[in-house]
Structures are given as structure tokens and as C-alpha cells.
Amino acid sequence: MPYIILGTIISALILRYFWPSIVYRKSAGQSHKNLNEDDYYINSKTEGGKNFNTRLLLKQTILFLVFWIFPLVLFYLLSKDFTFWKGLILFFTQTALFTIGGSYTVLPYVAQFSVSKFNWLSKSQMVDGFALAETTPGPLIIVVCYVGFMAGFNHFGGSLLMGTAGLLATTFYTFLPSFLFIFIGGPILERTRGSNVISDVLGFVTTAVVGVILNLTFYLGKDVLFPQGLMLNKIDLMALLWIAVSLFLIFKLRLNIVYLILISMLYGLFQYYFI
Template sequence: MQEEKTLTKPAFKDALKFWFKLGWISFGGTLGHINIMHDFLVEKKKWISSSRFFHALSLCMLLPGPEAQQLAIYIGWQLHGKRGGLLAGLFFILPSMFILLGLSLLYATFGNQAWMDAIFSGLKPAVVAIIFHAVWSVGGKALHGILYYLLAAIAFACVFFLNISMPYIIIGTIVFALLFRYFWPGLVYRKRTGQVEKGLSEEGYYINKNTEGLGKDFKVKLLIKQSFVFFLIWVLPFLLFYFLSGDFSFWKGLILFFTQTALFTIGGSYTVLPYVAQFSVSKFNWLSKSQMVDGFALAETTPGPLIIVVCYVGFMAGYNHFENSLLMGTVGLLTTTFYTFLPSFLFIFVGGPVLEHSRGNLVIGDVLSFVTAAVVGVILNLTLYLGKDVLFPHGLLLEKIDLMALLWISASILLIFKFRLNIVYLILLSMVYGIMQY
């Protein structure tokens, strides 16, 4: 009797409450998001078993885009169909988007004030420390041997010295992975262990390893139909800008860039952020490098995925291009959000059935391990790219190093690594540190 009760389908309104709440409390990056979802969905509510939860997570890690958001879409879809997945994905990003919009408006309005500069002088060193922590964390999991260290070094050199863009690095890494796996499989093969212990019971969970998930039956005709629907959704705002905007070339560049960005974010937010920073600052001149660092600081203060910083980039692009127009900045932010996160729904609703059939595919797992190793080198480049201007705001001369910034980078690294301080508290401390300097 008790088992029958626990296997009852969760009420849609209960799931909706959780997805809405998750959007406002999901601080701490991808790991924080996953822990919150696992604690509620698996441990507390037993809506999905641990084996199915981590299987869904592993599938999402193979996809471009923020894996935590895609995991929410996937589970919402499995629980309550397309409407469940759609609302789960929207609630995951909308709160952070609106918060970042408010912060961007404040930044654009008061960014030249001395007290605002002081706050960011404390936040910027902390951002460098946070990104360095990401290098360390991802590297510890991704670099399994000399080959992987070498691949990370090559990826770093390609970005730092040769200025090669992220899509080419990803494609090259995939090619290398397939070649190494074919000719030297002993260098690639790693002992694999299951993510979930065999002894864990699957009873009492609404979705478990024996449950047939939605999208199990793959049909090419349905795949083409759904892809066409997503294309229509993608092209509609594009056409509106074409007919209604007086500067279509700018919006065309913005839309195409962030669509391309969304398609090459394999490896999580830290994969795409160096690519966005490199092109939006150096090629498109949408914002300055200093403003880019400020954007990272603002994004760290909001819930949701760190990739939300691209919405700030869209705001500053519209704001700067249209001569300090807050309205155009807002349109830029909304446009960037739409085209960055739309592919996540496409990959889950359209590509979900395809991925279900790839369960346990060792080739995909090996390719992903190579891509993740390359990501370490790319994140290291981001650390140096942003950290250089924080430590040497007046040029790369040792006597011109910003000692206060160096002090707070060191202190932030100590707080994160030694005392495991929550990122939110580090941001608050950094703001206080900046105000104290002022």
C-alpha cells in the first residue's frame, strides 16, 4: 500500500513550485544546481531514482549548453511531458535573467560613480580566483594522464598564442579523440566504474531504471517535424528585426553569434565564456575588457547558470552600439537570452530520443573526456585573459602591479580552497573589501 502511494505521479503544481523556487535559490554554479535538484527530487520526494538522475545528467553533459538547465528540462519533461520540461527550463533561467537585467541597468546608469568603481575593484579579483578554482576543479577530474595534460596545453596555446576560436578547437579535439581511439586505444581507454552503486534500491521511485521514459521510440519523421518547429521559433524574431529595425546588421551579427555560441558550449559555461569574451571584446567591440570582467562579477551575484553572463554582454552590446540607450540594451539582453537558451530545449525535446539510444556508448564517453581536457586549457586562458587586466591595469610591468588586487586574489583563493567558502559569501566579502578601499 505504501509502495503504491510513493509511485503516484507527482502533482504538476508541486513540481511547478519546485522549478519556480529553484530559479531563485540555485547559487553555486552547476554543482550547486545539481545538489539542490538531487536533494529534492531524489532524496526528499523520490520522484526519480539516483540511477536515472545521474544517467540523465551524463546525457546532458554530452550536449552543448548548460547541463544543469538541460537536466531540469529533461526531468520536467519525463515527469509532466513537454509543458513540464518547458516550464522547468524557463523557471531555471528567468529569475537570473531579470535580476541581471536590473543589475545591468544599475551598472549602465551608475557605473562611472566612484563608489561603484570601488565595489568592482573588490569583485574583480574575486572573479579571477573563482575562475582559477574552476580550472583546478575541472582539471582534477578531466586530466587523467600525460595525454590529457598535453591536450589541455595544446588547447591553451591555440587560444592564447594563435587566437584560434572555440568551435575549431572543439572540432579538432573530437577528430583527435577519434584518431587516438582508433590507432592507440590503450592511451585513451580508462577503467570505467558505474556512477550508481548496484546495491541501491530502485523501489518507491516514480521514475526508476525500469521505467520507460518519454521519447523512447525514435522516429525520423517526428525528428524532422520538431526541428522545423524550432527553426520557425528561431527565425521569427530574426524576421521582426529585419522588417522593424533600422540597423539590421547589428542584430543579425548578435543573433548569429549567440546562436553559434549556444551550439558549441560542450563542457559547460566555462567552455563558452572564453569564446564570448574573446570575440565580443576583441572582434565585435561590443564592450571593453574591463566591462567584461564587471559582467562576470555581476553574474556571480545572481542565481542560475554562470553562462547567464552572456545576457549582460547582449545588454552592453545594445547599450554601447545605440549610444547609451537603456532600451536597446534591454532588447539586446532579451534577444541574447532567447538565442542562447533556445537550443537547450531543442537538444532535449528533439535530441533526447537520440541520446537515449546512445546509452553506454564508450566512443561518446571517450570523445567527451578529450573535450573536457581541452576545456581545462581554455579556462586557463580565460583566467590569464581577465586576470592580466586586473593585476596590471596600466600595462604588463612588474612595478605597476595592483598590490591590493593581488592581495584579494590570494585571499579569495585561500577562502575558496582552504575554508571552502560559499561563492555568494565571497562576493559579499569582496564588495565590502572594495568599499573599504573607497
Template sequence: MNSSATPQRPSFREALGFWSRLGWISFGGTAAHIAIMHGYLVEKKKWISNGRFLHALSHCMILPGPEAQQLAIYIGWKLHGKKGGLAAGTLFVLPSMFVLLALSLIYVLFGNLPWIAAMFNGLKPAVIALVLLALLKIAGRALRGPVHYVVAAAAFIGMFFFNVSLPLIMLGAVVLGVLLGHLRPSLFHHQNSLETDEDEHEYFINKYSKSSETDFSSKSLVKLVATALLLWLVPFVLFYFFVDDFHFWRGLAFFFTKTAFVTIGGSYTVIPYVAQISVVKLHWLSKLQMMDGFALAETTPGPLIIVVAFVGFMAGYNHFHGSLWMGILGLLATTFYTFLPCFLFVFAGAPIVERTQGKPAVEGVLSLITAVVVGAILDLTLFLGKGVVFPSGTMALRSIDIVSVAWIITSLLLLKKFRLNVVYLILLSVAFGAGRYLIMLHMR
């Protein structure tokens, strides 16, 4: 097929429609977010080829911050420049922030209502189904040779059985990729030959497409950093002049900015750090409130790191003696300072990503990072699945939640065989959770 058959660039309005929906339906953590984006952007709309998608994902995996949001920023940037990246990244986070704000208000006003928890509990089996599908899709495309299978298996074993951190495993994959690229480059030839079989011209963003913003210079980097710093200072200055107890707000701004820079390897690597500092050292909230916040964040769309917004809410609420307004301000400030650096990382790094496209040595290293992603998703699937299949915590046949297992299978069938829209699955799952709660309540 010739280049004339390449799809046209989607309008900004059309892309905006997807980014808006993505923010509301992105339940299930990073793996599910990636699955939703891959299904729509690669398979359905053909806005970006599978090779470019995985290439960008591998780069995002080694950046601080939530990988799925950064992937959305990058693809938005590729489609419509910086305004596209800003729109994609912002709309990815805003829905989860608003949902968590509503849940935080309900939490402090009415307590943890069991019927709300029950509705969101219905989502958990569907989330497992989404993650399983993501695992199958990404593994099928990323594991292209023996070395990839070995790396994926090693990553899973290291994380699941020995609790090795994901950043350390990714560092090992990078070192291995560099060594193999010099000593045994033929190991990656199979991967490259498979990629040439894909008709890249079916996709708008493909391995032949170039961006108008690929030039990387110290001047553009300084401009980006200066812009980010000015944006960072805006609420900081407002806190100084218009809000009581500037010392508290200064501490909150610095702490969550630092959090953004240490979020390497996914949300699960940084949440223990946030909990330790905010609960034990700063006394912004109690351990029980932190656990409740984690549970609430699990039920919202968007990245799990959004739990920091709940921490910010409780910090403001508790510090200012039960002030809802200070809680809301704390949530907004925390969200801003946590996610602002993500845009800087992607916009500064995107031109570098473009330059590495098609270079065999770099592609080989990134293919091993993608293999690590497969192992990490498998680890996450089992981690989440244990809580759903064995809710009591005891891994025994008598402890299996048969109803949840049945809904996992049902969700898989609806998604795979009947191609049910994720939005409808989410609505069905919420109804399933509420219905199950009512039945159990009636049986008591």
C-alpha cells in the same frame, strides 16, 4: 550498495530553488559555473554522478553556445524532462540579463561610476580562486591516464603560446580519440576501471539510470525545430506590426541568431566577431562602449556571452536617438535570439548523449575532450589571473598587486578549508572591493 539506496528524484520545486540561486551566484565564467554545479549537484546533493556530469560536459563543449548553460539545461532535462531543462536554462541567464540591464541604464544615465567598478573589482580575486578550485577538481577526475595528461598539456600550450582556437583543438582531440580507439584501445582501459570503482548507486542520475525521453526520431526533431522556429517568429512579427524601423529589428534578430550558431569554443571566440560586426560594420556602438560593455559583462553572474545583451541595449539606445525604452527592447530581443537556439541544441542532442553513455569508443573520445577542457581552464586561469595580479599590464615583481594576491589566497582558504558558501564569498568580495576603494580614496 544495492539500487534501493539510490537517492530519490529531487522535487521540481527543490531543483528550481537551486537553478534560481545558480543564476545569481554564477560569477567567474564557465569554469566557475561548472565548479559551482559540480560542487552542489555531484558532491553535495548527489543528483548526478561524476561520470555522467563529465560525459554531459564533454558533449556540451562541442555544441554552439555557452557550455555551462547547456550543461544546466541537460541536467535539468535529466531530472524533470523538458520543463526542467527550460527552467534550468532560463534561470541561468535571467539574473545576468537583469543585472546587465540595470548596469546598462546606469551606464547611459550616469556614466561608468568608479565606486560601482570598485565593488565589482573586489570580485575578481575571488573569481580566480573559484576557477583554480574548478581546475583542481576537474583535473583530478578527468586526467586518468598518460594520454589525458598529454592532451591537456598540448591543449594548454596550443592556446596559451600559439593562440590556437579551442574548436580546432577539440577537433584534433576527437580525431585522436577515434584513432586511438581503433589502434590503442587499451589506453582508455585505465579510465574505465577507475569509473567502476565509483559507487554509482549513490547518485540519482548514474551510469545505470535511463531517461524516459531517450528516443530519437526525425519526427521529434522536426517538432522541436518547428517549435523553436515559431518561438523565433513571435517577436519578429511583433516588431513588424508594432515597432518603428522594422529593418533595424530584422537585422538585430538575424545577427544574434547567427551569433548563437557560431559560439563554438566559448565566449572569447565569438566576442571579437560580435565587436567587429556591431562596431565597424553596423555602427551600433563605439569601440569604447564595446570595451565598457565587456567590462560590465565581466562583473555580472552568468555566461560572458551575455555581453551581447549590452550590445543590443546600446544598439537600440543609439539607433533611436537615446531612447531608454528602445534600449531595453534591444537588450531583451538580443538575449532571446542569442539563447533560444541553445535549448534547441540540447533538447535535440540529449537523446544522442544518452545513447552514447557507456560505449567505450565514444567515452574514449569524450574523455579526451574533457582533458582539453582542463587545458582550456588552465589557459583561462592564467589569462584572467594576469589582469588581477598584474593590473598595470607589466609582468614584473614591482607590478604585483599584493592586496589582490592576498584576497585570492584568502578566498581559496575560505572555500577549501572552511567551505564558505559561494554567496557569502561574493558578498565579502564586493565589500572588500568597496572598502579598498574607500581606503585608497582617503589616502589621496
């Protein structure tokens, strides 16, 4: 996914340079007449990146590196399998730094690598993690915490302690870069306010993110409809039926997604006990 986003940015810049007429350009400046008093106050206070401070930026970066390195050193000193922990830490740091678009774009990337490359958990366990996240309070991104737990749990022979350590490490290294973006990236972002180039590039990135979200649909749909392999005679007809019913309830009857999840849980229980 990082390569897709990078390619999208490069493509947007090339298209904008050679064929500017096909690129939608947002207005660089918004008239104060179109802003309410609150918006005008906020824009006037932050205009031009006045809060940008190079020395503060350097201090924050060093502090971020200290926070990042400290748990890694502890794992090196205390763990007998540092290779596993180093791989987990580097992967989730990379995931947090280089994925764009929210949980629905991050999770296909996490699922692909954790299942297919690292073998931290099975496909069915990954799908169970999605279901668990959808049926419990909190944002969908908490699936990565589940992945971290299962990685430690499976790698160390069913150890709850190592699973818990994996959960904590994954949570820490997934959300730590967010603070880097907020405190360091915020002032830098203010300097780009009103830039037509940034607006055009982000428009292209948005379309790429939609495609990545669609990829998550295929990833989950394939394993739900074909749990025994991609063969037409092995399709799960009950799952196919409920997909059709869910689409009808959402798009035709405009059913609230919370009610759909609750109904789906009841449908799953009925299928498990009576079919």
C-alpha cells in the same frame, strides 16, 4: 573554442583507433545488480532509444527553425541597422550550439569575440559584467544577457530601448538551442547509451573543457591584475593581495564561496573609499 572541441573529438577518435590501450574505456554495460530499483526502471524504459521518432524529430526541427527565424524577420522589417542584429543573433546562436562545458567555457569565447572582434563593449565593462553576475542570484551564464544589453546600448549611442532589445534577443537566442538539444537531442542520445566510443570521446572533451575554464582564469586575472596594460610596474598590488587571501580562505580554511564573495565586496568598498 568550437575548433578546439572539434579537434579534441577527432584526436580522441584517432587515438582510440590506433592506440586503444592509452584510452580509458568505460564499461559499456552496467550490471543490473549494481543498480537500485529507480535506476533499473529508468534504464529499462529508455534502453535502446525506444522513444526515438523520426517524424517527431522532423516536426520539432521545423518548429525550432520557425522560432529562430521569426524574430530575425522582425528585426529585418523594423530595424534600421539589420546588420548589427543579424551579427548578434548569429553569434549567440553559434555560441549556444557549439560550445560545450557550461558557462565557464562559454564565457571566454563570448568575451573574446564581443570585446576584441565586435567591439560591443570594453574589457573593463566585460569584467564588470562577470562581477555583477557573481554578486547577484542566478547562473553565471546570465552574463551573456548583460553583453547583449551593452552591445545594443553602446552601438546605438546609449539607447536604453536598444539595449533592452539586445538583452532580450541575446537571451532568446542563447537559450532557444537548449530546447533543441533537450527535445531533439535527448532521444538521439538514448541511442548511444552504453557506447564505449562516446564515453571515450567525452572523456577527452572533458579535459579540453578544463583547459578552456583555465583560459577564463587567465582572461580575468590579466585584466584584474594589469588594468593599465601587461606591464610589471603597472600591477595592481591590492588585487594581487586579495587573490592571495582568497586562495588561502578557499583552500586552507575551506570558506564557503558565498561568504568569500560578500567579504570581497566589503574589501572592494574599503579600497574604493579609503585607498
